[in-house]
Amino acid sequence: MSFLRLNGIHTFIEQFHILQGVTIDVPEGSIVALLGRNGAGKTTTLKTILGLHPARDGSVTYEGADITHRRSFDIAAMGIGYVPEHRAIFADLSVAENLRIAERRKGDFAAKADFIFGLFPDLERLIDLPGTNLSGGQQQMLAVARAMVPDNRLLLIDEPSEGLAPVLIEQMIEAIRELSSHTTVLLVEQNFIVASHLASQYVIIEEGQSVKCGAMADLVDDRDTIDRYLGTG
Ligand SMILES: Nc1ncnc2c1ncn2[C@@H]1O[C@H](COP(=O)(O)OP(=O)(O)O)[C@@H](O)[C@H]1O
Ligand SMILES: [Mg+2]
Structure with a gap:
């Protein structure tokens, strides 16, 4: 049995x-x-799993439960965390406040603080600064850290390396690798190097259809597939 399975998903946004x-x-x-x-x-696809754009056809099952038509609130409460694109943090709140409001239960943050600051030492140093004072890379770290506060069993992470300097990309790779020892991860990445360092499996989507999947170790050597679907040189 799969942990998470999407089966033949069709999703509309308005009439599209x-x-x-x-x-x-x-x-x-x-x-x-x-x-x-x-x-x-x-x-x-990530928003469909979360019930933000529910599937019109097909099914999403998570730990054996059909969550296709559940509300986002209930889906999140089942232990599915989301790191959206573009560093969606609260600019007016401090780092500590951004982390604390991510609690699902009282004490979540205190219980995870050591683990989170171990992965992202910068955040501990910046704990009292408002989000808006953080660099882009630090905001991205905070967005990932926030999803780690509650007891999530699955994280959906959307383009964590986008716009990061190489040294921060390395830090992000390390952090995701580390958190994946506790949490299953579905990772959206445009940066193939990052994806290939982290993932054991891949799925390629093209024009709204999953067209290919398999072991990452095979994709790395498959120039034709990479050129055809991912368009990197
Ligand atoms: N709110 C929306 N209204 C209409 N079309 C949308 C909306 N959001 C996304 N799309 C379209 O859906 C397609 C898939 O978008 P998206 O899932 O964001 O792609 P990706 O994350 O792979 O870049 C794109 O063609 C995009 O233009
Ligand atoms: Mg996207």
């Missing part, structure tokens, strides 16, 4: 038929990379 057959298997304890060009449907 965005996802047209997406099937993904995420085994427990793994990192699966969701790859594909800009506009392919990666973010929509």
Whole structure:
């Protein structure tokens, strides 16, 4: 049984038929990379899992439960965390406040603080600063850290390396690798190097359809597939 499985998902946003057959298997304890060009449907796939753009057809099962038509609130409460694109943190709140409001239960933050600050030492140093004073990279770290505060068993992470300087990309890779020892991860990445360092499995989406999946170790050597679907040189 899969930990998370999307089976033949079709999703509409308003009248637009965005996802047209997406099937993904995420085994427990793994990192699966969701790859594909800009506009392919990666973010929509994550939002479909979360019930933000519910599937019109197909199913999402999580730990054996059909969550296709559950409300986002209930889906999150089942232990699915989300790190959206573009560093969605609260600019007016301090680092500590950003982390504390992510609690699902009282004491979540205190229980995780050591682990989180071990992964992101910068955040501990900046704990009292408002989000707006953080660099782009630090905001991205905070966005990932925030999803680690509650007891999530699955994290959906959307483009964590986007816009980061190389040294911060390395730190982000290390942090995601570390957190994946506790949490299963579905990772959207445009940066193939990052995805290939982290994920054991991949799924490629093209124009709203999952077109290829398999072991990352095989994809790394598959120039044709990379050129055809990911367009990197
Ligand atoms: N709110 C929306 N209204 C209409 N079309 C949208 C909306 N959001 C996304 N889309 C379209 O859905 C497709 C997939 O988008 P998205 O899932 O964001 O792609 P990706 O994350 O792979 O870049 C794109 O063609 C995009 O233009
Ligand atoms: Mg996207």
